[in-house]
Amino acid sequence: MDYHDLLAKLGEGSAHPGGFTATVKLIDSLALPERGQVLEVGCGTGRTACYLARNGYRVTAIDLHRQMLEKAVRRARRERLDIRFIQADVTSLPFPDHQFDVVFVESVTIFTRWRAALSEYKRVLKPGGRLIDREMVLCGRKTELMSRRLKHFYGMRTLATMTVWKKRLKQCGFTSVLVREHSRSMGKWGVDHDPHRELDMALFEDEQVRRMSETNDQLLARYGKRLGYAVFDAKVPPDER
Numbered sequence: 001m002d003y004h005d006l007l008a009k010l011g012e013g014s015a016h017p018g019g020f021t022a023t024v025k026l027i028d029s030l031a032l033p034e035r036g037q038v039l040e041v042g043c044g045t046g047r048t049a050c051y052l053a054r055n056g057y058r059v060t061a062i063d064l065h066r067q068m069l070e071k072a073v074r075r076a077r078r079e080r081l082d083i084r085f086i087q088a089d090v091t092s093l094p095f096p097d098h099q100f101d102v103v104f105v106e107s108v109t110i111f112t113r114w115r116a117a118l119s120e121y122k123r124v125l126k127p128g129g130r131l132i133d134r135e136m137v138l139c140g141r142k143t144e145l146m147s148r149r150l151k152h153f154y155g156m157r158t159l160a161t162m163t164v165w166k167k168r169l170k171q172c173g174f175t176s177v178l179v180r181e182h183s184r185s186m187g188k189w190g191v192d193h194d195p196h197r198e199l200d201m202a203l204f205e206d207e208q209v210r211r212m213s214e215t216n217d218q219l220l221a222r223y224g225k226r227l228g229y230a231v232f233d234a235k236v237p238p239d240e241r
């Protein structure tokens with residue numbers, strides 16, 4: 001079992017810094033185009049995708065993890081929401097160019113080959129389209145050991161500062177890269193009540209889960225102070241086509 005298998009079994013609805021409270025506040029502040037086409041990548045169990053759909057956006061949501069997606073599909077069904085869910089990899093999106101007004105991402109790009117992921121987000125956005133990406137960022141000193149341990153346990157592929165992420169976004173063709181939020185802590189998540197959470201009860205008897213939860217606590221205690229998050233708001237130039 002890896003970290004994402006654990007999150008899927010936990011049915012965690014908002015597995016990102018700041019949790020669902022931060023998501024709602026962010027979406028409500030964005031002034032996205034009414035009835036806009038939104039692609040959520042790495043949607044997990046679909047809580048954010050459902051919130052976007054409830055707010056009138058036309059939502060497509062993808063994730064690589066089958067169990068995450070199954071829970072997301074059931075969540076949307078229970079909420080009677082029409083969302084197109086697809087199992088796919090963010091580094092190879094199954095969509096033609098220039099399909100979406102917005103690509104929305106929360107704590108996903110750090111787990112991927114960032115250049116391929118950012119390039120794909122840009123490719124599927126319409127001219128003038130907008131990428132909103134909330135990612136964990138490095139706020140303090142990075143050591144080889146820290147990097148290795150975090151990457152090994154969480155499956156992260158990159159641990160970079162906010163400044164480095166801004167450069168990466170520009171390298172991949174985004175313009176006017178803004179930072180909408182920046183926190184030098186990871187914020188709280190897993191604390192908001194999620195009425196549609198599907199928790200696998202067998203977890204509580206699983207020794208591996210207990211060990212993973214201990215490792216998670218140890219890593220956060222050791223390195224948490226050097227980790228924070230940022231929300232990037234990056235635009236595709238309007239005249240690209």
Ligand SMILES: C[S@@+](CC[C@H](N)C(=O)[O-])C[C@H]1O[C@@H](n2cnc3c(N)ncnc32)[C@H](O)[C@@H]1O
Pocket residue numbers: 004007012013014015016041042043044045062063064065068088089090091105106107108111112
């Ligand atoms: C930390 S979880 C965040 C899930 C969701 N965005 C949320 O905030 O609750 C990371 C998610 O990214 C997905 N993911 C990781 N790498 C991916 C990839 N290459 N393509 C698609 N999804 C991926 C995982 O399956 C997982 O659902």
